[in-house]
Amino acid sequence: MADGIVLDRLGEADAPLIAGALADLDTTQWLSSVPFPYGLADARRFIAEAGPDDHAIRVNGALAGGVRSGGDLGYWVLPAFRRQGVARRAAVLALTRSFAAGHQQVTASYLQGNTASAALLDELGFGDPHPGTVFSVRLGRDVPATRVVLTRAAFAARHGVSIDTGRLVINRAEPADLPALYDIATRPDVAQMLFIFRPGMKMVDFAPIFPAESLVPPYRLAIRHAGRVIGSIGVGRLDGKNAPPIYYFLSPDSWGQGFGREILQAFLAEIDARYAPPHLEAEVFTDNPASARMLEGVGFRRTGEVMLWSAGRGGKAPGWAYRRDRG
Secondary structure (H helix, E strand, O other), X not given: OOOOEEXXXXXXXXXXXXXXXXXXXXXXXXXXXXXXXXXXXXXXXXXXXXXXXXXXXXXXXXXXXXXXXXXXXXXXXXXXXXXXXXXXXXXXXXXXXHHHOOOOEEEEEEEOOOHHHHHHHHHHOOEEEEEEEEEEOOOOEEEEEEXXXXXXXXXXHHHOOOEEOOOEEEEEOOHHHHHHHHHHHOOHHHHOOOOOOOOOOOHHHHHHHOOOOOXXXXXXXXXXXXXXXXXXXXXXXXXXXXXXXXXXXXXXXXOOOOHHHHHHXXXXXXXXXXXXXXXXXXXXXXXXXXXXXXXXXXXXXXEEEEEEEEOOXXXXXXXXXXXXXXX
16 A cells, blocks of 8 residues: 555644544554553644654545654554555655755664564664663653664665656666666757757766666656666755756657656656655746646646756757646
8 A cells, every 4th residue: 555645744633533543552552652541632732742753644635643754763553554555655755854854864763572663664774773772651661672773875775766657667767777868868859858968968977967866856767668768757956945846858759658747747746745845846948838738737837938048959948937836
C-alpha cells in the first residue's frame, strides 16, 4: 500500500483517533515518551504542541498514524494500517524531509523486543547500533533500548527518488545513461526547446548536470521505457524562498504516446509527497505549445510572457512562465 500515503499537519479533528490509538497498550508499549493511560486531553495537548517536524500519516485521507522527522525519527501506526508498507513509506517521506532540511544524519531508538521496528530501521539504512536505555514515561523508569544512526549517504543509496508508473521508470541517472541522455538533449530539434543544452556541448560540461544522488534537489532523473533511456525530468533547488523550477525533455521518438503527462503527474506527486513545496514553476517557449498544454493539464497556470535564453538557439526567444500552487 505505497499509494495514497502522505504526510500532513495534525488537526483538532485527529484528537479522538489519536486518543483511541494510543489508549491501546499494544501500540503504546513501544513508545517511550507516551503516557498510559492516554486520553483525549493528552491527544489535544500533543496536537497543540506539535512542531513542524510532527506529521500525521494519512492514507487516502484517513489518519493512519504519526511520524516525527528532524534529527530523531519516531513513528506509530494504527493497527488497521500495519503490515501494509505504511510505516516504511511514511518514514521514507519523513527522512527525506529531514535530509532536505540539512541534517546529515538522523538517529532513532527502539525498545528491547520491538523486532518489527528494528527490522524497519535496518531496511531504511540505520546502523551502528548502541545498546542503552531510554526513559519510559508509561513505566516511570529507564528501559533497555538500542540507538541507531542513519547517514544521508546510506539513505540516499537505498531510498532516493524512484518512480514506476507501470509503463515508465523514473530514477537516478547512472553514468552508463549519460551517452543516451546526451544524444537526446543535444539534438537540434530538442535543444532548441531547452535552456542549457546545445548541439556539440562537451560531455565534461554535460555530465555534472545529472548528479549521482536523487534525494535532495536539485537533481535530474532518467526516464526509462522498456529498458531504454528516453528522456529526463528534474527539479531545482528547494531554498524555502523561491518556487523551484521543474524541467524535462523526451526523445522525439517517444512523443505522441502520452508519456509526457504520465511522467509529470507521477513526478509531481512524488515531489509533493517528499518535500511538500507550496509552489513550483516552469517555463516553456511559445513555439512549444505541446509542452504548455502538458503543464496546464497537471495544474500549472500561465503567469506571464518572458524572454527565455536557449543555448540550443544561441539566444533569447519568447516564452511563457507557469506556476503551480499546491492545494
